[in-house]
Amino acid sequence: MTAMPQTAPTTQVYRVYIKATPEAIWAALTKPEWTERYGYTGLIDYDLRPGGAYVVRPTEPFKAAGAAQGREVPDVVIEGEVLEADPPRRLVTTFRMLMDPDMAAEPATRITYEIKEGQNGVCSLTLTHELDGSPKLAALVSGQLEDQGAGGGHAWILSDLKTLLETGKSFAN
């Protein structure tokens, strides 16, 4: 790549338009039977009330793939705390990535999901990630580490989520 930013910006905003109901999008964000089917395929577990825990665990195939690369995958790959939960419109949590020790040492970041209903059954899903003081995680979620096999970050996840909700298929199958 030629024009990489010198420092990753501290807030990143992503928006995708999906032909699905707000309830379907909410379920795809918050239920493990959905989250294992797109993006990084983690098993999500939210206690959806302020102060509730937020945890993402790896699937067995994900652990096996990590082991094949000589990387031990922890039992919890992402942890955080629910700050606001207003189904199916708004979800705010803190977010710490534990897959990598350098990222785990960075301060907790903050993620906001907003779902808005538009015309013709299309909703917008906006993800805002506040990443103050967490440049390593910022690089990962912006997709800058994709060449190193770290996945394409939020844009890649949301693209896959849209494909899954609209076609029933994801990149993996």
Next chain:
Amino acid sequence: MVTYFSRVPTDDDLVFKALADPTRRFLLDRLFERDGRTLTELESELDMTRFGVMKHLRVLEDAGLVVARKSGREKLHYLNPVPIRLIHDRWIDKYTERHVSALVDLKTELESEP
């Protein structure tokens, strides 16, 4: 009666139209360098009226390439890479991607030689 296949503009059309303008690509490059800028900041980098820059930002927002977000009294503009990612994911699969990125790396390396 003969009915003709009519083309309805799609989201992709909006993205390609938005990208088919050097000023708008310049604005996206500025946001790629540093995200979350105000209209005043973006305007200062262009030899163009405030109204002109607003019009271009509007086209980028309509295509989903820029998302504006209020922060206090300021309106900040963020580059949204998702529409470009969707185009990428539609035409470049994970097998061709390695060849493509190898060629892009080669071009970058050759062109950066002194």
